[in-house]
Amino acid sequence: MKKPTQRKTETNSRPVRFYRVIDRNLKSFGQIDYTKQTMKLNPAKGDMVNTIIHEDLHAKYPKKSEEWVRKRAKKEEGKLSITQAQHLLTLIGLRPRSQ
Numbered sequence: 001m002k003k004p005t006q007r008k009t010e011t012n013s014r015p016v017r018f019y020r021v022i023d024r025n026l027k028s029f030g031q032i033d034y035t036k037q038t039m040k041l042n043p044a045k046g047d048m049v050n051t052i053i054h055e056d057l058h059a060k061y062p063k064k065s066e067e068w069v070r071k072r073a074k075k076e077e078g079k080l081s082i083t084q085a086q087h088l089l090t091l092i093g094l095r096p097r098s099q
């Protein structure tokens with residue numbers, strides 16, 4: 001049986017530390033578990049930059065609505081430089097596509 005690719009990395013979120021875990025079998029782009037302080041990310045779904053920002057926002061603002069997080073993530077993604085976006089991908093062990 002094929003093992004799912006999992007990699008744990010710390011996020012920069014404060015004050016609570018979350019771990020980012022890659023799970024290619026996840027049914028969604030990403031998922032957050034507040035009790036385990038873990039966010040799962042599924043690069044097989046695509047658009048990981050937005051997903052990382054999105055799940056980071058859930059981690060930082062657990063009480064905000066899905067709608068708020070979605071809008072804010074889009075806004076923050078728009079402000080990122082290419083270098084910053086690539087950095088996010090390398091943080092979770094994904095190599096950005098070569099240009």
Ligand SMILES: [Zn+2]
Nearest residue numbers: 054058066069
């Ligand atoms: Zn969400």
